[in-house]
Each structure stands twice: as C-alpha cells, then as structure tokens.
Amino acid sequence: MQHLEPMLGLDGRGSTRSTDIQQYRTRGPSGPLLFSGVVNAPTEADMADKATQIAKLLEPTVQSLGLELLGIEYLPAPGGATLRLYIDLPGGDGERHVGIEDCEAVSREVSAQLDVEDPISGNYTLEVSSPGVDRPLFTAQQFARFVGEQAKVTLKLPQDGRRRLQGRILKVEEETVHVEVEGQGGLAQEVAFGMGNVEKARLVPDWAALGYAPSKDTKGRGKAPKKNIPNKPAADGPSRAE
Numbered sequence: 701m702q703h704l705e706p707m708l709g710l711d712g713r714g715s716t717r718s719t720d721i722q723q724y725r726t727r728g729p730s731g732p733l734l735f736s737g738v739v740n741a742p743t744e745a746d747m748a749d750k751a752t753q754i755a756k757l758l759e760p761t762v763q764s765l766g767l768e769l770l771g772i773e774y775l776p777a778p779g780g781a782t783l784r785l786y787i788d789l790p791g792g793d794g795e796r797h798v799g800i801e802d803c804e805a806v807s808r809e810v811s812a813q814l815d816v817e818d819p820i821s822g823n824y825t826l827e828v829s830s831p832g833v834d835r836p837l838f839t840a841q842q843f844a845r846f847v848g849e850q851a852k853v854t855l856k857l858p859q860d861g862r863r864r865l866q867g868r869i870l871k872v873e874e875e876t877v878h879v880e881v882e883g884q885g886g887l888a889q890e891v892a893f894g895m896g897n898v899e900k901a902r903l904v905p906d907w908a909a910l911g912y913a914p915s916k917d918t919k920g921r922g923k924a925p926k927k928n929i930p931n932k933p934a935a936d937g938p939s940r941a942e
Contacts, residue, residue, distance in 0.1 A: 748856065748899050750774045754783065754819055761809050762787060767802060770831060771838030780823030785810065786831050798830035837901040844872040850904035851879065855897050865891060866904065
C-alpha cells in the first residue's frame, strides 16, 4: 500500500487546510490476461448507483470515527477504478475542520472493510477527501443546507430537455429540489427535480466572496480582490476530478 502526500485546499471560510490523501491498493492476478467478447461500458447512472450501494456499506464505519460520510464517487477506468470518499465533521460547521489525521483514519478503517466485503472487482484506487469549497451534494438534506447558493447539477435523465443545470437553490421539499436557472431570453425559470434523478451535483463557489475574484459594486465596476488571500493549493499534490 503506497501513501501519497496530501494536497492543500481551501475551506468555505477561505483558509488553507489539507483536503486529500490517497492510498493505492491493488487486486487481482499480476500476469497478462486475455478476454474475448463485447463488454458494455458502465453508464454514469450505473456508476452513481454503485456509489450509493458502497456508501451504505461504508457509512457506519465512517460514523464510528466521529465523522460524516457525505457521499462517494465511483469512477471505473481501463487501468482500474477510483473510489473517492468525501468526509466531513457532523454538521459541517464549527472551528475544527477535517484534517490529514481524519483522512488517514478513515482510509485505514475503510480499506480493511473493503478487503473483507470486496464490493469492487479488479484494481482500484481509494481516495479520502474533505469536501472543499466546490462541495459535492449527494442528498436532499445537503441541498437544503445550502439554500440560496449556486449549484451545478447533472441529471440521469433529461428534464425539460436539459440534463445539465446551474442555478440558485430555492428550496427542498422532501426528496425534490427546486433551483432557479436561466431560461429562454435570459428569464429566470424554476426547475424541480427528484434526488433519484441526480447523477452528480456540486456547489459553485462564489470566488468574489472568498476574495479570489474581483467583486462588483452597485454600478457594476470591478473591485480588487481582498489582500489577505491564503496561499493557493499545492500544485504537486493529487487533484480531484470533476
């Protein structure tokens, strides 16, 4: 098992903190293999369903460490799959943030459980990460927590002719999320979708509010970003895929 150096990222308050730690794990025979026949590649919807199954399996383990499993991304690839876990402190707010030691603890316990349960065939990479400013959204409760903020959503099935939406979260009613998007002619349009139709979703950071982009005054003129900007994330660490 090989450990990589963690990557520094930004939390919602604009401070630097460690967000990623990776472990590489190898399964299966080492010799050359020959397969024949046609294999259908998994769809993004299939990957989302697989991630949900694995999340239910691992959630009690993460909770036993005093942490919350926000959700899981499962990304199969020819060279091996990636299993990415997003963790946070219960409630997600407070003075303490998820650190390297939290990621390491979850990685150890989850790795041992995966060895026993064996839900993934073939080679795969296990990643454990804090959510970061572009926080992924996996449940209706997570959407409800960020009502009023911008989110980017990809649906499993098109709705009103669209699979990709970006707009402000208006409200959440049980398992239905309402967002305000830009419609025809630039007019605001409310779109509602069920969580069962969500393939993936993330918050869209307000870089101006975080001090990383010029803000605009009431006359639309740009203002310089804040001067107390923390260091940018390290470029030599592993990065999260969209």
